[in-house]
Amino acid sequence: MEWVIETQDxxxxxxxQSAVDGLNLRxxxxxxxxxxxxxxxxxxxxxxxxxxxxxxSGGRASVFGIPVTDLARSTEIRQRVGxxxxxxxxxxxxxxxxxxxxxxxxxxxxxxxxxxxxxELFNLPxxxxxxxxxxxxxxxxxxxxxxxxxxxLLILDEPTDGLDPAAxxxxxxxxxxxxxxxxxxIFFSSHQLxxxxxxxxxxxxIDRGKAVVAGALDELKAQYQRIQVVVDxxxxxxxRWVDGVVKVRQEGRMFSLLVSRNVExxxxxxxxxxxxxxxxxxxSLKEIFLESVRTN
Amino acid sequence: xxxxxxxxxGIPLYLQLIEQVKHAIETEAIRAGDxxxxxxxxxxxxxINPNTVARVYRELExxxxxxxxxxxxxxxxxxxxSRTKLMxxxxxxxxxxxxxxxxxxxxxxxxxxxVENELALRRSKSEKR
Numbered sequence: 001m002e003w004v005i006e007t008q009d010x011x012x013x014x015x016x017q018s019a020v021d022g023l024n025l026r027x028x029x030x031x032x033x034x035x036x037x038x039x040x041x042x043x044x045x046x047x048x049x050x051x052x053x054x055x056x057s058g059g060r061a062s063v064f065g066i067p068v069t070d071l072a073r074s075t076e077i078r079q080r081v082g083x084x085x086x087x088x089x090x091x092x093x094x095x096x097x098x099x100x101x102x103x104x105x106x107x108x109x110x111x112x113x114x115x116x117x118x119x120e121l122f123n124l125p126x127x128x129x130x131x132x133x134x135x136x137x138x139x140x141x142x143x144x145x146x147x148x149x150x151x152x153l154l155i156l157d158e159p160t161d162g163l164d165p166a167a168x169x170x171x172x173x174x175x176x177x178x179x180x181x182x183x184x185x186i187f188f189s190s191h192q193l194x195x196x197x198x199x200x201x202x203x204x205x206i207d208r209g210k211a212v213v214a215g216a217l218d219e220l221k222a223q224y225q226r227i228q229v230v231v232d233x234x235x236x237x238x239x240r241w242v243d244g245v246v247k248v249r250q251e252g253r254m255f256s257l258l259v260s261r262n263v264e265x266x267x268x269x270x271x272x273x274x275x276x277x278x279x280x281x282x283x284s285l286k287e288i289f290l291e292s293v294r295t296n
Numbered sequence: 297x298x299x300x301x302x303x304x305x306g307i308p309l310y311l312q313l314i315e316q317v318k319h320a321i322e323t324e325a326i327r328a329g330d331x332x333x334x335x336x337x338x339x340x341x342x343x344i345n346p347n348t349v350a351r352v353y354r355e356l357e358x359x360x361x362x363x364x365x366x367x368x369x370x371x372x373x374x375x376x377x378s379r380t381k382l383m384x385x386x387x388x389x390x391x392x393x394x395x396x397x398x399x400x401x402x403x404x405x406x407x408x409x410x411v412e413n414e415l416a417l418r419r420s421k422s423e424k425r
Contacts, residue, residue, distance in 0.1 A: 032345050173343045180336040180346035197303035201345045218308035218348075267420065279409060280416055282306025 004029050004064060004153050004185045005050060011058035012045050012209075019045040021209030022059065027187055027202070032179050034200030034217075035189040038293055042209040043189040044085075047157050051083060063153065079107065082146030084139065084156045092131025096124050096141060100148075109150035118144040121174070135162035143171065147178065154178070156188035160195060168192075172199050197285050207293040217285070224283040225263060229255040232275030242269050247291050258283065258291050297326050299342060309344055313352045318361065321372055322383045332362060332370040 005027035012020040020042045027033045037043045048054045049061055052068045061068045063077050090099060104110050119126070122140040133141065139159060146154055159175075160168040176199055178184045190196050196203060197217065205213040213220065231253050239255075241248060244262030248255060259266055270276050297320045301312050320326045332338070335353060339346035353370050356362045362370045397407050 031347070169343060173340055176339050176343055176346060177336070180339050194304055197309075198343060199345050201347050218310055218351075221306055221308045224306075264420065279413060284304055284306045286304065287306070 002029050002065075003027060005033075005062070005187060006065075007046075007050075007059065007061040009059035010046070010049060010056055010061050012049055012054060013057045018209055020049065020056075023206065023209060023211055025204060025211065025214075027185065030179065030183045030185055031201045032175065032186045032199050033188070034196035034203040035187060035206065036191065036193070036196055036203055036289060037189070037206040038191060041206045041293070043206060044157055045209075046206070047083075047085075047155055047189060050155060051081070052077075079109065079149075080152045082149055082151030082154045084142040084146050084154070084159050090130045090138060090141065092129065094130050095127055096130060096133070097126035099130055099141065100145065103145050103149070107149035111148050111150045114150075115144065115148040118147060118174075121170070136164065136167050139163060140167070140171070143174070147174075151184065153185045153187065156186065158190060159188055160190070160192065168195060175199060193286050193289060203285070205289055205292050212292040213288060220288060221282065221285070223261050223263075224288050225259050226281040226283050226287070227255075227257045227259055227263075227266065227270070228279045228281070229257065229270050229273065230277050231255075231273050235273070239269075239273070242266055258287070297332075301342060301344065303344070310348050310351045310355070313342075313344075313348070314355055317352065317356060321361065322380050324380065326372055328372050328374045330372045332372070334369060 003026045005025055007023050007025040010020055010023040010025075011018070023042070023046060025046075035043055035046070045054065049056055050063060050068060052074060055069065064080060066073045066077055068074075068077065091102070094102060100115065104115075118124075118140075122137075122144065124137065124141055124144065130138070130141065139162065143156075143159065146156075154175075160171050163171065172195055175186055175188075179186055188200075200217055202215065203213070203217050203220070204211050234253060239248075241257070242262065242265050244259055244266055245257050246260045247258040250256075257266070267278065270278050297317070299313065299316050299320075301309055301316075303309060305312070317326075317332070326332070332353070333341065335346055335349045338349045342349075353362065353364060357364050357370070360373060360375060363373050364370045394407060397410070402410070
């Protein structure tokens with residue numbers, strides 16, 4: 001297995017503030033990877049580290065196996081990575097057409113076919129000034145510029161932020177289609193759980209600069225369960241749950257367990273409780289997310 | 297084939313899709329010999345990950361529901377039809393059982409939970425063996 005993005009114990013501190021705190025990421029080639037976290041969890045800083053916009057305070061990060069801090073090979077990375085950021089990085093005084101013509105020469109692998117396709121699909125007005133575009137249109141232009149350079153990897157920071165639901169669906173469909181057609185790896189950050197659940201194959205939930213949950217989405221949904229237990233009588237002492245119980249809520253004789261693995265052993269433990277009846281429920285990504293990120 | 301997926305549920309998308317394809321065959325919305333859309337087409341239509349669709353087709357092929365002819369697409373297999381008939385017969389058994397349960401004043405939700413628990417119990421028993 002080849003990792004398109006790999007980080008090991010990646011760290012970034014700003015003064016005393018730790019933005020990324022020992023992050024380990026592995027993004028498989030050809031996957032759609034959802035990078036989830038609350039605002040301020042470290043998503044954007046991680047992306048800036050991957051693009052070498054900021055320098056790591058510790059640890060390592062590589063893209064296509066090339067260390068991001070290897071300046072001699074940074075052009076190689078830049079040619080193969082398309083990037084869409086929250087604060088766009090477009091020139092407001094240029095028209096859409098000028099912006100495209102300005103960007104094109106930097107990329108020898110520029111795809112005229114994709115440029116035309118996305119101009120049409122997104123209905124982008126060529127003569128309009130970039131500064132006069134709506135937020136949604138700006139995102140679409142960024143996406144066009146990222147895709148048309150023929151990138152093998154798209155790094156998208158909140159790509160659907162500020163788009164209306166119809167436009168979100170359009171962008172998601174295009175991402176799916178890119179992955180299917182060209183095998184493009186797509187790494188996108190978001191705090192919109194529904195869109196991540198819809199198209200992502202792998203997810204990582206980041207909280208306070210650390211990966212708290214990571215894996216294939218289908219596997220996570222298969223592993224995580226909620227188990228509800230009702231016992232016969234109040235227990236004399238609190239239960240010391242075995243490994244795999246992430247969270248316990250108790251109300252009188254009722255327990256609600258969030259379980260991430262080791263289900264068989266947990267069920268065995270439940271059977272040892274007095275007169276316990278159990279029910280198992282599937283768990284949504286939203287529940288996994290809310291239970292994994294700390295609230296303050 | 298009309299497919300409705302709920303990405304926000306706790307059930308993995310690939311399982312939802314497998315169920316719905318099987319259901320479409322059982323209700324004869326798609327029939328033996330019919331061709332399923334390509335992986336890419338299905339992914340774009342449903343706006344889900346192409347690898348999810350590919351996994352669904354792999355598992356359906358493994359279960360003998362469809363046949364993937366290399367480069368020519370995926371087709372519903374003939375042998376599935378007999379399963380359809382069996383399912384229709386079983387439908388009668390389920391109807392009778394649910395009637396019986398409802399006569400005990402159980403709600404729809406309680407019936408569903410009872411069935412799911414029974415299945416889960418059997419699954420965990422067979423896994424241990």
